Amino acid sequence: MFWNVALFPLKFVVGLAAGIVVPNLLGLQRYGLYILITSVGATIGSYADLGMERALPRYIPEVAHRFGAGGLGRFLRQVIAVKLGLMLVLVLCLNLVSAPLLGYMRNNEAKKITAAETRLQQETDPGGRAKLEEEIAAHQALIHRLDSEGRLYLLTISAMLLLGAAFDVLTRLLIACFRQRASNAIDVGLAVLQPALIVTLVLLGWDVKGVLVALAVTPVVGVAMAWWRVRHAVSTLEDEADESYRHWRQVWPRFLSFSAISYVVNLSTWLYDLAFLSLVAAAFLSTSEVSSLGVASRFVSLFLTYLMVPLSGIQVPLFAHLYARKGQGEVQEAFSILTQFLLLLLLPTGCGLALLSPSLMPLLYPGFPAGTTSLVLVFIVAMFLETIVGTPQNILQVFERYGVIVLARLSALVVIPLLFLLVPRYGLLGAVAAAGGARVLSRSITFFYGLRYFPLRFPARFAGRVLAGTTAMLATVYPLTRWWGIARVGADRLEKFAALGKDLLLALLGAVVFWAVFKVLGGLEPEGRRRLAELRLPRRVRETLLKLL
Secondary structure, three states, rough: HHHHHHOHHHHHHHHHHHHHHHHHHHHHHHHHHHHHHHHHHHHHHHHHOOHHHHHHHHHHHHHHHHHHHHHHHHHHHHHHHHHHHHHHHHHHHHHEEEEEEEEHHHHHHHHHHHHHEEEEEEHOOOOHHHHHHHHHHHHHHHHHHHHHHHHHHHHHHHHHHHHHHHHHHHHHHHHHHOOHHHHHHHHHHHHHHHHHHHHHHHOOOOHHHHHHHHHHHHHHHHHHHHHHHHHHHHHHOOOOOOOHHHHHHHHHHHHHHHHHHHHHHHHHOOOOOOOHHHHHHHHHHHHHHHHHHHHHHHHHHHHHHOHHHHOOOOOHHHHHHHOOOOOOHHHHHHHHHHHHHHHHHHHHHHHHHHHHHHHHHHHOOOOOOHHHHHHHHHHHHHHHHHOOOOOOHHHHOOOHHHHHHHHHHHHHHHHHHHHHHHHHHOHHHHHHHHHHHHHHHHHHHHHHHHHOOOOOOOOOHHHHHHHHHHHHHHHHHHHHHHHHOOOOOOOOOOHHHHHHHHHHHHHHHHHHHHHHHHHHEEEEEOOHHHHHHHHOHHHHHHHHHHHHO
């Protein structure tokens, strides 16, 4: 956890800078195309992975413990061979059907142009006509790009899939071995490399081709960096196979069973993920809506991902080690500590981000539609709540309680009727709300079942203190956001700096109010204080945190 925490500021700054610069540089149309390309790659990768990526952190510690370094190397070579074989078949199929696939996309865009032209003939308002003319021009531009660059899009997706298959296995090994410094260093390097390549090549006039080059080059560098770190990690493992290889046949059936459950999780997650929503938006709307969706989702994911950096790659390996040494008595303590950490980190932060989003979105993304802010608010509620209640699902998977996981993940299918119900009335916002409902429902089922099955005790008193502090923060900051009118961001540079200053002041005020109420009500639980005191942090940092919390 130390390296996760130590590298958190750097990763957050890099991610935030990239998340702001790239969308604004590319603009609505090109950024929407970028989101579509990555969404197609993510979709194919989810279907082809067969759940192995999620299963690796669970089984790598066990294989290393039972079969040593030699057995682990053999296991990883087999996994990589299977994944690359599947990806090669899919890549060949993708390129074989490239012509009809691109033709379908062109025809779909042509239908949208016809529908927009019909509305244009009936529209009398000048503003409405101008908007429709822009929409028609955007569809025509996309058709032109598909004609001239469509094959390049598919070749880029193919490269991303093949390289991603190897990269996933290598990074999962680092995570499972608790090599957080190595995995974080790779994350930071790639987080800098891809946007830097995109910005440089686009400014040099490469347009979308520059984006494609960045998407293809980044995983090449990632695989090279991960392979170098993995060789060092494996060399430090002890090779104590002895006669254990006679039980080798027991590994793959259990690994495949876990992978099958993970596959169900992957596919159900895809139903409410950005990849699925982007494809739905692209099928019925325009690249502008896809771009707005991508900005909103990635803005929230950015904060959530980097807030979760201290726990990055820890939960599944932690519970896997407890399972391997039959430490079920320690599961309750681990669950309690993790849940307290998630509550303390995510509940006040999510509420604060929701309060400031009406100002932050027009400030950071001035060229994007005003409705993007509403999408952000829905994403915050769904994604932060899902993360807070997500730990029991990891425990159930590690302890191989698969039945309830399958049931919970199948509940994500509720997104389909919700889409039919909400999209006709609320458009893109309805689609995001439908996906958010499915996201929270599936995790809630495993949360309540996990509490009852093990049993796990939810830290209710601690949650009450966090909730009280968050409520006090909302009661203090929300009236000020209305009084200051933070949603009104001017076009002048000085006005933007003033708006940013107000946001920072409100964020600081909210943090102080939350801390004061939380501290007065008791702060951390005794077990939380003890674990914090045991962290490998600099002495002064550790003492300051203990004093504050």
